[in-house]
Amino acid sequence: MVAIVSSPRPPHSVSAQHSMHRPSFIAEGLRSTGSAFRRQPPAALITALAITVIYTVFSVAQWNRMDTPSWDLGIFTQLAKAYAGFDAPIVPIKGDGFNLLGDHFHPLLVLLGPAYAFFPSGLTLLVLQNILIGASVLVIARLGIRRLGTITGTCLGAAYGLSWGLQTAVAAQFHEIAFAILLLALALEAMIDRRVRAAVVWAGLLVFVKEDLGLTVAAIGLVIAWRYRDRIGLWLAAWGLGWMLLSVAVILPLLNSGGQYDYSDRIDVRGMLADPVGALVTIFSASAKYETVWLLLLAGGFLFLRSPLTLIMVPTLAWRFVAENPVYWGTEWHYSAVLMPVLFAALIDAIDTSRRSERRWMRAADAAVVPAVTVVALLLLPSQPLAALADPETYRQSERWETAQRLMDQLPAGATVETGVVLMPYLVPHTEVFWLGSENPPPDFLIVDNQDWSWGTTHPEDAVAHAEETYPGESYELVFQDDGYQVVRRIG
Helix, strand or coil: CCCCCCCCCCCCCHHHHHHHHCCCHHHHHHHHHHHHHHCCCHHHHHHHHHHHHHHHHHHHHHHHCCCCCCCHHHHHHHHHHHHHCCCCCECHHHCCCCEHHHCCCCHHHHHHHHHHHHCCCHHHHHHHHHHHHHHHHHHHHHHHHHHHCHHHHHHHHHHHHCCHHHHHHHHCCCCCHHHHHHHHHHHHHHHHCCCHHHHHHHHHHHHHCCCCHHHHHHHHHHHHHHHHCCCHHHHHHHHHHHHHHHHHHHHHHHHCCCCCCCCHHHCCHHHHHHCHHHHHHHHCCCHHHHHHHHHHHHHCCCHHHHCHHHHHHHHHHHHHHHCCCHHHCCCCCCCCCCHHHHHHHHHHHHHHHHHCCCCHHHHCHHHHHHHHHHHHHHHHHHHCHHHHHHCHHHHCCCCCHHHHHHHHHCCCCCCEEEECCCCHHHHCCCCEEEECCCCCCCCCEEEEECCCHHHCCCCCCCHHHHHHHHCCCCEEEEEEEECCEEEEEEEC
C-alpha cells in the first residue's frame, strides 16, 4: 500500500502574516475617531452639531442668494485653490502676482488645500468655517458640562454658539480666524483643566493663524505663568511676541509686493506719543467701542470678569480701540469672534471658582448668571444675522442665479477675468479672477454687473467702451448681455 502524503502548504511569510492581521491605517483611524466621539458628552455633541447645522443653513442660503459682503471670500478661495495645487498662495484679486502671505501671516491656512481639492468651491470654505465653529462649541460645552454639570454646561455651550461675535463672523463669510476660534477653545480648556503643556501647544499654533494673534499668545503665556507659577508660560509669551515681531518686521515685508507691512498705519504710534491726552480722548470717545464692551459684558453676565482668563481679551480689544479705522471698533464683521471662546471659558472658570468660594452669595452666582446669559443670547437673536433664518425670503435663490450660471459658461477654463466682488468666489474655481479696482494686466474677459456694489453709485453703461478705455490699445467685443450683466472678450 502506497501512502499518499499530501504536501503541506508553504508557511506564510512573517510579513504576509503581519499584513493579514495588521489593521489598516484607515480602519484604525476611523476606530480612534469613533472612540473619541463616544467619549464626548452627548449633550455637548448635540449642541455642537445643532450650531454647525444652523450656521451651514445660513451660509448655503447666503451663497444661493449671491450675497457677497466683501471680497475676502474670493481672496481666500483663490488661496485655497493655490494650496490645493501645491502652489504659493498667489491671489490675483489683491493684485497681479500678489502673495497673500505678504498681506497677513497665516501659513496655517495651508490646511484649506485638501478640503478645496475635494470640493473646489467658495462654499467649501463657508462650510469648513462652520465646522470649525461647531468644533469649538463642542469644546466649550464639554468643558462646561464637566465643570458645572450637564444642564449648565449645555446652556453655556448653546449661548456661546449663538453669541453675537460668532454670528457676525459667519455673516462676514470666511476669514482665517475660523482656525483661531477652535485653537483658543482648546487652549483655554486645557488651561482650566491644568493641562499646561497642552495649553501651550494649542496656544502656540495661533501665531500661524494671523500676526496680531501673537499678542494674544503672549497674554495666554503671562496668565499661565501667573496663575500656575509655571515658567513655560514666559516662554510661550516670548514665542508669541517673537513671531509677531518677526512676521511684521521681516516676513510680511519680504513677501509683500510693496516691501512693507500694509497695516502698519492702522495705529498711529507717533501721534499717540506726541499727544497722549488727545489719544486717550480719541480712544474713549466712540460710541461703537462702548457698544462692543457692553455686549461683551451682557454676553458674559459680568461674572466672567472674575476670571484671570479675561486678561487674554485685552490685546485684541486694545489694538482695535486704538486703531483709527472705525470698522475695528464695533460689533460688525469678524473681529469679535476670537473674543467669544475667551469670554465663555472665563465665565465657566469664574462660576467654577465661585462655587468653591466661602461666600454663600458667590457660590450661588451661577444660579442667576447662567439663565441670564442664556436669555441674553436668545434676546439678542432678533438683532443678529441668524434672525434672517426666520424670513422665507432668506431661502429664495437669487433671481439672477441662472443668468449668472449661463454667464460663467461663456468663460473658458483658465481664462483671466476682471469683475466686481459679487461674482468673485463663484468664478475662482474655473478662472483666474482680478478685481476691477486693482491695476491688472488686460484680462481675457471683463464683466460689468449693474447690481454689484463694487462700482459705487454708477456703473459703465457700455462695457466695451469701458474695457477699451481702461486698457488702451486693446480691443474688446460683447459676448454676453442679460439681466444686468455685460461680458466682453478681448480680441486678438
